[in-house]
Amino acid sequence: MLVMVGLPAFAQIDSLFTRSPRDTTQNAVVQDAIYNRPFITLGKTSTAVGGYVEGNTNYFSTDGVSEGFSMELRRFNIFLYSTIARRIKFLSELEFEHGTEEISLETALVDFEVNPAFNLRAGIIVAPIGAFNQRHDSPLWEFIERPLVATQLIPSTLSEVGFGVHGKVYGRNKVFTYDVYLVNGLRDDVILSAEGRTFLSAGKNPRMFGEDNNGAPMLTGKVAFRHREVGEIGLSYYGGAYNTFRRDGAVVSAKTRLGIYALDFNTQIRKAVINGEFAFVTVDVPVTAGPAFGTRQQGGYVEVVYPVLSRTMLSYEETVLNLNLRVESIDYNVGTFAETGLPVGDEIRAIVPGVSLRPSANTVLRANYRYHWTKDLLRNPTVRTAGLQVGFASYF
Numbered sequence: 001m002l003v004m005v006g007l008p009a010f011a012q013i014d015s016l017f018t019r020s021p022r023d024t025t026q027n028a029v030v031q032d033a034i035y036n037r038p039f040i041t042l043g044k045t046s047t048a049v050g051g052y053v054e055g056n057t058n059y060f061s062t063d064g065v066s067e068g069f070s071m072e073l074r075r076f077n078i079f080l081y082s083t084i085a086r087r088i089k090f091l092s093e094l095e096f097e098h099g100t101e102e103i104s105l106e107t108a109l110v111d112f113e114v115n116p117a118f119n120l121r122a123g124i125i126v127a128p129i130g131a132f133n134q135r136h137d138s139p140l141w142e143f144i145e146r147p148l149v150a151t152q153l154i155p156s157t158l159s160e161v162g163f164g165v166h167g168k169v170y171g172r173n174k175v176f177t178y179d180v181y182l183v184n185g186l187r188d189d190v191i192l193s194a195e196g197r198t199f200l201s202a203g204k205n206p207r208m209f210g211e212d213n214n215g216a217p218m219l220t221g222k223v224a225f226r227h228r229e230v231g232e233i234g235l236s237y238y239g240g241a242y243n244t245f246r247r248d249g250a251v252v253s254a255k256t257r258l259g260i261y262a263l264d265f266n267t268q269i270r271k272a273v274i275n276g277e278f279a280f281v282t283v284d285v286p287v288t289a290g291p292a293f294g295t296r297q298q299g300g301y302v303e304v305v306y307p308v309l310s311r312t313m314l315s316y317e318e319t320v321l322n323l324n325l326r327v328e329s330i331d332y333n334v335g336t337f338a339e340t341g342l343p344v345g346d347e348i349r350a351i352v353p354g355v356s357l358r359p360s361a362n363t364v365l366r367a368n369y370r371y372h373w374t375k376d377l378l379r380n381p382t383v384r385t386a387g388l389q390v391g392f393a394s395y396f
Contacts, residue, residue, distance in 0.1 A: 029226050030234060030264070031166065031177040033135035034091060034107065034126060038362055038395045039081055046083035051076070054138040056391025060370075063384055073099055074391075075138060077106070087113035092124075095157075105209075106159045116170070121181070122163035124209065128179035128222035129238040130154050130277050131264035138393035142305050142324040142356040144368050145389070148348060149299040152330050153279045154260060155201035158238075160184055161209050162217070175226045184208045185218030186242045190258060191285055191293055197332050197346060198283050198293045200258070203242060216241045216255070231267030231274075236260075242283075256284035276302040291337055291344065292377055299330030305356075316359035324368075326352040333377065345379035348372055363394035 028036050039048035054075040060066060076096045084090055093107040109123035128134055132150035136157050150156045164181030186203030193202030207213070218240030226232035239259035245251060264277040278300030285293045303326035313319040331347040354368035372385040 029168070029175055029177050030131045030134050030224060030232060030266075031128070031168070031179065031222075033137070033140075034093075035081075037079060037137070039079065048081045050079040050081070050395065052137055052139050052393060052395045053077075054391065054393040056144050056389050058387060058389050060385060060387030077137075084110070089113070104159075106157055115167075117167040119166055120163070121166055123161070124159050125162055125164075125181060125183070127158045127160055127181070127183060127220045127238055128166075129158065129220055129236045129260055130156070130262040130279060131234060131266070131275070132156055132277055133158055137395075139362055139364055139395050141393075142322055142364065142366055143303065143326055143352060143354060144366060144391045145352070145370065147277065147301040147303075147326070148328050148330045148350065149277055149279050149301055151201065152332070152348075153200065153281055153297050153299050154238075154262065155186070155204055158204065160220075162220075164221075173228045175228075177224045177226070178222065180221040181219075182217040183220055184212040185216075185240050186258065187213045188243050190242050190283065191289060196292055198285060198295070198297065199332075200260070200281065200283075213244045214241055214246050214255075216246075218242075231265060233265045234263070236262045236264070238262075256286070258283045271307055273305040274302065275305075276300065292333070292346075294333030294335065294344070294346070296334040297330070297332055298334055299328070301326055301328035303327075303352075313357075313359070318360075320358045322356045322358070324352075324354040324356060324366075326350075326354075328352070343379065344377060345375040346377045347375050363392070365392050366390070 037050055039050040041048040055073045057069065057071045059069045074097065078094045080092045082090045089111040091107060091109055095104050095106050105124060107124055107126060109121055109125050112120040126134055130150060132147060133154060133156040146156065160183035162181045162183030166179040169176045186200060187205045187208060189205060190200055190203035191198055193199055195202055218238065220238040222234055222236035224232055224234035237260065240257060241255040242258050243253065243256040245253045245255045259282045260279060262277065262279045266275045279298065281297040283295055285295050303324065306323050307320050308323055309321040311319065329349045333344045333346040336343050350370060350372045352368055352370050354366060356364050356366040358364050367390045370387050370389065374383040374385065
């Protein structure tokens, strides 16, 4: 009797929610990634929610020494979207990393749509530097670890308080996109962190969401071109003064600047999907910092995803099995020692083969084997790290 009485209530609750499915694996312009997500709308309201979850296991060994097997729920992200009024949209993303070890507000922006070629955006935005930073959701990728260039050189995920404009211009089988924003920018920790090297990710500081440390905003922008039958290529920039050169209105030191220049592309050759991204970084570093702090950094990756089987598996229709390969390299310190003329080390190279299974377009099961070659600053014998990772990621 209780079940029979409860059925109408369950039916009523279910009717309040409507899923807006999106096949996030389909090719679209990178600029649209923050909106090209599956959402659930509440009744006839203009509000929708969504998110994704990611978990994995790790077993790594460095020169034969291992800390053993471990498991982690790496990310749990929640999206909230609302149409405030006609042509005014709100979007936010709240991220919980490693359980609740890190909690951050990745996105909280308002879009004012004028026309497709010109739109205003303000709030906490995802900086348009490279493709991965804009399109970083874990269920989109066949690899568990994010690319080295997108985490160690480009400090993804890089979210900033700022404002600017973006838009698209359409042609026959072609789309041109652009983004230009002013943001508070990275801070002094780029060279003042415990890393002992120039490390842009350390320049992300919670205080950057409240104020600029020097009163001189940084500029970030990107232009991209996509041909629907060929693929997309993008060029982007992020840079400006990062040090606290001004205090209480008085200039206390010279400006030190940084710049990130990135090239990204994606294409498809027959069944194979190919993604790549390359970055070059320049940083003004005080002479007193020493040779460990590089003024130039560079790196990149190329990955290939090849579907080998698409059929019903274990009652999951249209399941896709992929074979995957990524090769990548980063150099934290490009150049030579002034005293000896010998090349500086501090670099990593890696190869990552893997396999992934997609029982749906928005859910992926994946296994990766990672092998790293690491050279220290003085180019001592190479340190080798190898490991196996198995995990999952899914939108909800």
